[in-house]
Amino acid sequence: MGIEPDTVDLDAILDPTLTYRENWENVLKAIGKGSDRTIEEDEAEAQRREFLEREAERFEDERSAVSRGEDEHKAAKKVLKLSEENLEKWEEHPDEYDIEGVDYRIEGIVANYGSLELTGDWGVVSILGMRGMGKTYLLEHTTTNTEHIVWIDPTGALRPKKVEVLKIDVMPPEEQLSKIVERAITKKRAVVLDISDLKREQMVKVADVIADTIMRTAKRTGRTYTVVADEIGEYIEQEKQYYAPEFERMARVGRNYGVLWLILATQRPQKVNKHVLALSDYYIIFRLLHNRDLEAVKELMGVDSKTWKAIRSGIVNQNRGEYLIFDGKTYAWVRGGRK
Numbered sequence: 001m002g003i004e005p006d007t008v009d010l011d012a013i014l015d016p017t018l019t020y021r022e023n024w025e026n027v028l029k030a031i032g033k034g035s036d037r038t039i040e041e042d043e044a045e046a047q048r049r050e051f052l053e054r055e056a057e058r059f060e061d062e063r064s065a066v067s068r069g070e071d072e073h074k075a076a077k078k079v080l081k082l083s084e085e086n087l088e089k090w091e092e093h094p095d096e097y098d099i100e101g102v103d104y105r106i107e108g109i110v111a112n113y114g115s116l117e118l119t120g121d122w123g124v125v126s127i128l129g130m131r132g133m134g135k136t137y138l139l140e141h142t143t144t145n146t147e148h149i150v151w152i153d154p155t156g157a158l159r160p161k162k163v164e165v166l167k168i169d170v171m172p173p174e175e176q177l178s179k180i181v182e183r184a185i186t187k188k189r190a191v192v193l194d195i196s197d198l199k200r201e202q203m204v205k206v207a208d209v210i211a212d213t214i215m216r217t218a219k220r221t222g223r224t225y226t227v228v229a230d231e232i233g234e235y236i237e238q239e240k241q242y243y244a245p246e247f248e249r250m251a252r253v254g255r256n257y258g259v260l261w262l263i264l265a266t267q268r269p270q271k272v273n274k275h276v277l278a279l280s281d282y283y284i285i286f287r288l289l290h291n292r293d294l295e296a297v298k299e300l301m302g303v304d305s306k307t308w309k310a311i312r313s314g315i316v317n318q319n320r321g322e323y324l325i326f327d328g329k330t331y332a333w334v335r336g337g338r339k
């Protein structure tokens with residue numbers, strides 16, 4: 001006979017004295033598996049997810065306060081999606097894994113050592129950290145849900161695998177440049193625009209044309225874009241001697257045009273325009289040592305002095321590839337292989 005799926009009372013079914021497997025089987029029975037009644041697949045899926053969430057929460061509640069507290073502000077080596085197998089893995093080694101949405105609460109981003117998965121709909125991400133810490137590497141290993149992804153490369157270092165590179169090393173008339181860029185960003189799903197051979201003044205101008213062209217193209221075609229910009233200090237200076245206003249505009253209103261994700265990186269947060277950095281929804285902070293850069297981060301995070309003391313020492317003591325991720329409320333440490 002089966003039970004109406006939306007009248008299943010999971011609390012009544014879950015028995016804390018039974019194992020995870022046994023509970024799981026009881027739920028399957030309750031939602032109609034094996035009966036002559038078929039239920040909609042998405043309803044079954046919703047039930048399943050709800051069960052998994054409750055199971056995960058129950059386990060989380062049973063952990064000691066200390067082990068939980070240590071874990072909460074820290075992204076584990078591997079953040080897993082909520083699934084039956086992953087839940088078992090996690091229950092065996094809660095310190096090695098985190099489960100998205102359970103003990104890792106930064107939504108919209110799955111932050112791993114060496115990779116970044118942007119799962120939310122949109123956002124601006126700023127990646128800050130001194131040279132050689134892994135900013136460019138992380139940019140190369142970033143994935144999003146948008147139809148297109150464009151990397152802007154002012155240092156010639158960005159080389160994501162299997163992505164075509166368009167080198168812009170002469171400064172054609174603006175209209176012509178815009179056409180070249182438009183072709184490149186519509187033809188391929190992913191492209192690197194390498195502007196590293198240009199003189200500084202030209203670089204600023206080209207960055208502006210690129211930003212303007214991406215926004216107009218996104219709007220005209222209705223396609224969604226991710227823009228990844230390395231070392232933005234080259235054209236978004238705090239002092240504004242070198243400054244690309246269209247690029248700033250993209251950070252402010254690009255989303256309305258279809259530029260859903262904008263990811264920025266710099267090794268000198270102190271030297272980059274604060275208004276642009278302050279537009280970020282997420283901050284990723286690799287090791288920094290200069291006091292002024294650290295002060296800039298403190299300002300951006302807006303945390304109290306006591307919290308900052310702990311965060312500061314964490315930032316200063318990170319190894320290559322390790323970083324702090326902050327979404328305006330919650331922060332988490334992403335650590336490397338061994339401890």
Ligand SMILES: Nc1ncnc2c1ncn2[C@@H]1O[C@H](COP(=O)(O)OP(=O)(O)O)[C@@H](O)[C@H]1O
Nearest residue numbers: 113114130131132133134135136137138320321
């Ligand atoms: N998570 C990582 N795993 C393996 N190698 C890494 C990782 N992060 C950085 N690297 C390597 O470290 C070096 C410096 O990284 P890079 O991304 O160029 O630093 P940045 O852009 O911060 O100056 C590069 O050779 C890069 O391949």
Ligand SMILES: [Mg+2]
Nearest residue numbers: 135136157230
């Ligand atoms: Mg770099």
